[in-house]
Amino acid sequence: MSTQEVSGFYGHDHDELDSFLSQFQKLKRQDFAQAKPFFRKFKFGLQRHILWEEEILFPVFESKTGMSDAGPTAVMRQEHVLIKEALEELHLKVRQNDADSEKEEKVLIDLLESHNLKEENILYPAIDQLTTAEEKKVMFQEMEKVPLERYASCGCHHS
Numbered sequence: 001m002s003t004q005e006v007s008g009f010y011g012h013d014h015d016e017l018d019s020f021l022s023q024f025q026k027l028k029r030q031d032f033a034q035a036k037p038f039f040r041k042f043k044f045g046l047q048r049h050i051l052w053e054e055e056i057l058f059p060v061f062e063s064k065t066g067m068s069d070a071g072p073t074a075v076m077r078q079e080h081v082l083i084k085e086a087l088e089e090l091h092l093k094v095r096q097n098d099a100d101s102e103k104e105e106k107v108l109i110d111l112l113e114s115h116n117l118k119e120e121n122i123l124y125p126a127i128d129q130l131t132t133a134e135e136k137k138v139m140f141q142e143m144e145k146v147p148l149e150r151y152a153s154c155g156c157h158h159s
């Protein structure tokens, strides 16, 4: 079996998340109830993606290169903070069933676009280069072990 590459897998996850958000945008003015599950898939999926990166992927890069406080993963972690803030701004609109969320969507999409490009062009290929097939296998196994309740929640105090 061929080795799972970080670049391919994470790039594909970016694309899938983009498509959930665009489905939400397409449907929200027609039928908000139908649009909402796409936002939920996007939000939970993005929370999972960021958690995978920060807890599994980036630590591998940081230990291989010795770069943690400065360097690309430090920048990516800072950008994650901004992305999560923008995600919550949009979430607030969705919770209120308010379809006038173009401004919030644009902030989030702009952040994600440049962030994802940097990861896809620089960081993921570097991680693929730095790791053996066995190390990659371990990373993917660790990703599978992250329990649903760590990311599949909206962060609100309702169920």
Ligand SMILES: [Fe+2]
Binding pocket: 050, 053, 076, 080, 115, 119
């Ligand atoms: Fe990221």
Ligand SMILES: [Fe+2]
Binding pocket: 010, 014, 049, 053, 116, 119
């Ligand atoms: Fe990413």
